[in-house]
Amino acid sequence: MRQEKAKHELGNALGVVLANLEGMIDGIVMPTTERLEALAGAMRRAQALLAELNNEETGER
Amino acid sequence: MSASVERKRVLVVDDEPQIVEVLDGYLQREGLQVETCGSVAEAMAALARQAPDVLVLDITLPDGSGLDVLRAVSQPGNRIPTIMLTARADEADRVVGLELGADDYVVKPFSPREVTARVRSLLRRIGESQLAGTQSKATHKTRIAGLEIDHDFHEVRVDGAEATLTATEFKILALLALNPGEVFTRAHLLDRLGDDGEIYERTLDRHINNLRKKIESDPRNPTYVLTVYGVGYRMRKV
Numbered sequence: 001m002r003q004e005k006a007k008h009e010l011g012n013a014l015g016v017v018l019a020n021l022e023g024m025i026d027g028i029v030m031p032t033t034e035r036l037e038a039l040a041g042a043m044r045r046a047q048a049l050l051a052e053l054n055n056e057e058t059g060e061r
Numbered sequence: 062m063s064a065s066v067e068r069k070r071v072l073v074v075d076d077e078p079q080i081v082e083v084l085d086g087y088l089q090r091e092g093l094q095v096e097t098c099g100s101v102a103e104a105m106a107a108l109a110r111q112a113p114d115v116l117v118l119d120i121t122l123p124d125g126s127g128l129d130v131l132r133a134v135s136q137p138g139n140r141i142p143t144i145m146l147t148a149r150a151d152e153a154d155r156v157v158g159l160e161l162g163a164d165d166y167v168v169k170p171f172s173p174r175e176v177t178a179r180v181r182s183l184l185r186r187i188g189e190s191q192l193a194g195t196q197s198k199a200t201h202k203t204r205i206a207g208l209e210i211d212h213d214f215h216e217v218r219v220d221g222a223e224a225t226l227t228a229t230e231f232k233i234l235a236l237l238a239l240n241p242g243e244v245f246t247r248a249h250l251l252d253r254l255g256d257d258g259e260i261y262e263r264t265l266d267r268h269i270n271n272l273r274k275k276i277e278s279d280p281r282n283p284t285y286v287l288t289v290y291g292v293g294y295r296m297r298k299v
Contacts, residue, residue, distance in 0.1 A: 008121075008148065011148070011169060011170045012077060012169075012170065014170050015077065015080055015169060015170025015171065016077065016079045016080055018170060018172055019079070019080045019083045019084070019170075019171075019172065019173050020079065020083055022083070022172055022173060022174050023083035023086060023087070023173060026087070026174070026246055026248075027244070027246075027291075027292050028083060028086035028087055028090065028173075029082070029083055029086055038079065042079075
């Protein structure tokens with residue numbers, strides 16, 4: 001269950017990054033420092049979630 | 062000029078504000094009127110106020126399931142065309158099935174470009190069936206300064222003189238002229254024009270150049286079909 005939640009959150013974080021990058025490329029949103037910081041934050045969150053998932057996987061073996 | 066086209070309304074229900082904001086931007090660029098909300102309760106309230114032309118609906122919402130919203134708008138005689146945002150493909154099979162009657166779905170994490178393309182395509186499908194049903198053919202012309210476009214007869218006049226355009230040139234001009242000032246990226250233009258795969262990105266610029274030769278008095282300094290550097294093209298505002 002916890003794993004499911006982590007996967008879901010990982011998907012959300014990647015979705016935020018993808019949506020915003022596409023939006024910047026297409027001129028929909030501006031690449032402001034604030035927005036780029038938020039995307040970096042989303043990527044850090046994704047990394048942490050991935051690490052969590054990897055840890056749980058090794059723990060189960 | 063008056064395109065006399067009523068703006069279509071889209072209601073987006075999703076609880077990830079950082080994504081909704083971008084999607085909102087894309088949909089607005091399509092000329093759509095967009096309302097957004099992030100919960101089942103807000104969605105129900107918004108639907109009770111005014112039914113949108115298209116509903117974009119996330120299944121997983123903080124206060125419940127988007128499926129409850131879908132049930133509410135799937136009643137016979139009260140149906141709203143709906144695109145579901147789903148976490149998994151197998152979930153999608155259920156909602157698009159006859160049971161709940163969504164029209165389309167996009168699996169998350171989704172790309173706003175993709176969702177926008179689906180909304181556009183759904184609106185086109187609805188528009189076609191409405192046109193086939195009720196409207197009689199009315200004379201439909203667009204005028205922008207000295208440029209006059211007759212959409213029914215595919216005729217273009219510049220300061221009264223007829224310009225002979227190819228079918229593709231006409232399609233590009235008509236699309237830009239119906240949305241004056243709105244910027245179309247090359248990809249967007251191709252998407253709108255190239256259903257039959259006849260136009261490619263590198264040939265689009267050539268079509269634009271040819272079009273300018275036919276309608277601009279100085280094709281190097283166009284006054285109608287304008288380049289937006291690094292983005293695409295737009296028609297001058299009136």
